[in-house]
Amino acid sequence: MWDPETYLAFSDQRERPARDLLARMNHPDPASVVDLGCGAGNLAPLLTRRWPAARLEALDSAPEMVRAAVEAGVQARVLDVRDWSPGADTDVVVCNAVLQWVPDHVELVRGWLDALPVGAVFGMQLPGNFRAPAHRAVYELASRAEWGEETGAALRDALRDPDRVLTPLEYARALSGPNVLIDAWESTYVHRLHGRDPVLNWLRGTALRPVRALLDERSWERFLEELAPMLRSAYPEEADGSTWFPFRRVFVVVRRA
Secondary structure (H helix, E strand, O other): OOOHHHHHOOHHHHHHHHHHHHHOOOOOOOOEEEEEOOOOOOOHHHHHHHOOOOEEEEEEOOHHHHHHHHHOOOOEEEOOHHHOOOOOOEEEEEEEOOHHHOOOHHHHHHHHHHHOOOOOEEEEEEEOOOOOHHHHHHHHHHOOHHHOHHHHHHHHHHHOOOOOOOOHHHHHHHHOOOOEEEEEEEEEEEEEEOOOOHHHHHHHOOOOHHHHHHOOHHHHHHHHHHHHHHHHHHOOEOOOOOEEEEEEEEEEEEEEO
């Protein structure tokens, strides 16, 4: 289950890649803009300011996130991205930190691109840090015998694929074709975090979600207690109390020609 409050605790840092993605998505006058995986609706203000005349469609598979979006004034509805297909007037599609959760998402995107009208723009941003120290620590802890054989196997299965997100070059090759123009790149953001165990709190809003779903309350609390010192070692606190947290992101913008 998603926790909107935990996810939005780092909203400024999480929105920066989205703003960088939108800066490269140029469409002069879209009729319809779709926010696939809208979460708590935090991108809606950015999208409506960028394209004020467009109709905004916001979708997410998590009911708790959609509720938070609706409470924030966004007209969102529950729908899995795998069940969505473009309409004839869909001009802009934004997938911000969504498709890393979807196996075989390249095939899904190919289908969307084939269905989008000429001139439409598709953009996605995906976390590309699954080999970073934070994720290695999570996997190492999940691999310990203390969680039991069955639960441990499920944890490792949920976390096992560090290559779920491709490189910009791999996405460019996979999505290239005669009727598309591709812009693909990556950036590493060095976030300055504050507070006690800030990297742990960051992960609780995203990467630890599959772990939370598999552990009971007591095991979950023990997991966090054991993970916290591992993360402190990997991301030491600076003299001023802040913590530097590098985070790699992968971006792809595709225009239908």
